[in-house]
Amino acid sequence: MGKGRLEAFSDGVIAIIITIMVLELKIPVGDKLNSLWPLWPKLLSYILSFVYVAIYWNNHHHMMHAVEKVSGGVLWTNMLLLFWLSLIPFATAWMGENHFTLWPVVVYGFILMLSATSYIILARCLVSLHGKDSVFAKVLGSDYKGKLSVRIYAIAIGLSFIHPMIGFALYALVAAMWFIPDRRFEKKITSQ
Amino acid sequence: MGKGRLEAFSDGVIAIIITIMVLELKIPVGDKLNSLWPLWPKLLSYILSFVYVAIYWNNHHHMMHAVEKVSGGVLWTNMLLLFWLSLIPFATAWMGENHFTLWPVVVYGFILMLSATSYIILARCLVSLHGKDSVFAKVLGSDYKGKLSVRIYAIAIGLSFIHPMIGFALYALVAAMWFIPDRRFEKKITSQ
Amino acid sequence: MGKGRLEAFSDGVIAIIITIMVLELKIPVGDKLNSLWPLWPKLLSYILSFVYVAIYWNNHHHMMHAVEKVSGGVLWTNMLLLFWLSLIPFATAWMGENHFTLWPVVVYGFILMLSATSYIILARCLVSLHGKDSVFAKVLGSDYKGKLSVRIYAIAIGLSFIHPMIGFALYALVAAMWFIPDRRFEKKITSQ
Amino acid sequence: MGKGRLEAFSDGVIAIIITIMVLELKIPVGDKLNSLWPLWPKLLSYILSFVYVAIYWNNHHHMMHAVEKVSGGVLWTNMLLLFWLSLIPFATAWMGENHFTLWPVVVYGFILMLSATSYIILARCLVSLHGKDSVFAKVLGSDYKGKLSVRIYAIAIGLSFIHPMIGFALYALVAAMWFIPDRRFEKKITSQ
Numbered sequence A, B, C, D: 001m002g003k004g005r006l007e008a009f010s011d012g013v014i015a016i017i018i019t020i021m022v023l024e025l026k027i028p029v030g031d032k033l034n035s036l037w038p039l040w041p042k043l044l045s046y047i048l049s050f051v052y053v054a055i056y057w058n059n060h061h062h063m064m065h066a067v068e069k070v071s072g073g074v075l076w077t078n079m080l081l082l083f084w085l086s087l088i089p090f091a092t093a094w095m096g097e098n099h100f101t102l103w104p105v106v107v108y109g110f111i112l113m114l115s116a117t118s119y120i121i122l123a124r125c126l127v128s129l130h131g132k133d134s135v136f137a138k139v140l141g142s143d144y145k146g147k148l149s150v151r152i153y154a155i156a157i158g159l160s161f162i163h164p165m166i167g168f169a170l171y172a173l174v175a176a177m178w179f180i181p182d183r184r185f186e187k188k189i190t191s192q
Helices: A002-024 A037-066 A073-086 A088-097 A103-128 A135-140 A142-161 A164-179 A182-190 B003-025 B035-065 B072-086 B088-097 B102-130 B135-140 B144-159 B163-178 B183-190 C002-024 C036-067 C072-087 C088-097 C102-131 C135-140 C144-159 C164-180 C183-190 D002-024 D039-066 D072-086 D088-097 D103-129 D137-138 D145-161 D163-177 D183-190
Strands: none
Touching: A002 A037, A002 A073, A002 A088, A002 A142, A002 B003, A002 B072, A002 C135, A002 D002, A002 D039, A037 A073, A037 A088, A037 A103, A037 A135, A037 A164, A037 B003, A037 B072, A037 B183, A073 A088, A073 A103, A073 D039, A088 A103, A088 B003, A103 A135, A103 A164, A135 D163, A142 B144, A142 D183, B003 B072, B003 B088, B003 C072, B035 B072, B035 B088, B035 B102, B035 B135, B035 B163, B035 C002, B035 C072, B072 B088, B072 B102, B072 C102, B072 C183, B088 B102, B102 B135, B102 B144, B102 B163, C002 C036, C002 C072, C002 C088, C002 D002, C002 D072, C036 C072, C036 C088, C036 C102, C036 C135, C036 C164, C036 D002, C036 D072, C072 C088, C072 C102, C088 C102, C102 C135, C102 C144, C102 C164, C144 C164, D002 D039, D039 D072, D039 D088, D039 D103, D039 D163, D072 D088, D072 D103, D088 D103, D103 D137, D103 D145, D103 D163, D145 D163
16 A cells, blocks of 8 residues: 555656656747757657656566565655656756757756666665565665666766767667666566 | 556556646637637647547557556557657647648647557557457457558648648548547446 | 546546646746735636636545446546546636636636536436436436536626626635535445 | 545645646756756755655655545545645745745745645544544644644744745754654554
């Protein structure tokens, strides 16, 4: 029950985040095909962010599915994750508006990095609640993909100072890496 | 459980899409009855899009009701469907703002076509998961209505170059065709 | 199951409608107490509409609680109700912006009347599905309050042409009449 | 069932409130790091409000978890709570826009005070429904933290007339006091 409502609330917030981003795709002036052209950076930002928020939902879904209990600490670390995710629409719009210049790309990466870090904290908080020898902890394993993502974000932010598009390409690479949902929790779901 | 949360998330996103479209109905300047008059193209766009999103929700509801299990692939093809649906408010607003001129009508039809295609992919992905001889596959059948819709959208886009209102009329025709919910899954629901 | 998801989707749409209305309460220019003063018509409109949407949620909640099954027709009449409710934020904003002048008050009443009519149609559709001798039909009874509301709205719209504030006062009266949730379905809930 | 849908609707409204606040973080003009600087009052307001709405969700979650039944009165006192919470985005934006000057800080505190008061009324309404000797009433206890919060808000509003930052600091103090979720209901959840 506690777990169910946590999932429902997270689903609600994530569903709103993923949908309000589209409000930043303001309709263009003019009604020609090439009136749409100036929208490409915003559309590209939107696509990357949509994929990222979808990845977070998928992984959150898989992880919470394996969870047996929640605690007050879990509720708050989950809120921390939702807080950083809620800033993605802002960073997406700023990056799209400015055609992927340096600082918007850096800030976008920073928010991705903090979201990923919050997710790791949430996972650790759940492991600590279930015990290191629990089924949950074994299924989660070493969480190397999460840790690797945070490192790639850090590198991407650094390389953005050479050219912001390198940073953007690395963010897209991390998204591609996560595109395949977390196989660790997968088997459980398939059989239901 | 996995299925339940997928339904809940899809419901959330679709509920937000259907509701934020109304934000494009900006309140008119002036407080006379005929101040409302310039809103008619936006209202007409809104009505058609409301019906379309409602149709997707109804059919998604019926299809997921018959589903027994979900997989990572299903989660992602569902996300693809939600992505194209999320662009409907944008296309609706652009079409309403420009009084059904050529390119907005074409782009609107294009997004409808991609939404319908994503829905077909989602259905196929579910058939492949359940097996071709499963109850689900038999209930879904040949999905001729989905395929027919995609073809009519293609024709509608083509005929829009003669007059955009032909395209719009064909979009409305497809909506009318789907207005009656999918009888294939209907019997199951009625008895619950 | 079918009923559960219909409730979930309606809850989502109604939750969004009730919340996006507050976006029309634009923050005032200036930071003095009397900078808030020009907001009073918008705040008053917001309060009435919040109460109305809350009434619809309460009654929808009570009615659906007594429902045993749903059909395709129920899904569509429910969508019709959600459509008219979705126009309430628009009418609220227009009425608040124009300080309760004639046409905005008339249009607001018109949308209330169509929402109430849709609710009656939904109730009839459910009665017809369950049968006239079903528990549901007996619990619903003659629905005189719903029919009375529609009549008061019609009178309110008419009297708005004498003075719009008469119309507004009558809308508030209907809300007050519904403030007490529908006792017909109440007993069932209290015992759960 | 009745309780479940009340939770679902409250979750929806609270999820939307917490997320639409971020729409007030308009993207800055310019793409430099210091273009973000003028956003600090809005970001600070956003963080405090995010924490507050999260606290309400956490406590609502814990309280409703212990609830055994709901009534019409509970539905309406819950709506009253949601009404005041729905005004938090407005007060947050006004306070952030005006850099924590007197009246926006006072109005923000006033809305916090009314939200807290509504929460107390909701708790009392639930106690009265379950009976003073019920498990629910014993678990809730004297609710001293809720009453203390209302008093601190009143003092904070008063001291804002000396300097608004004193008021703001006290609001943050109350949030910190609630940061630890309500231990009264905690034990029940952990074991599920």
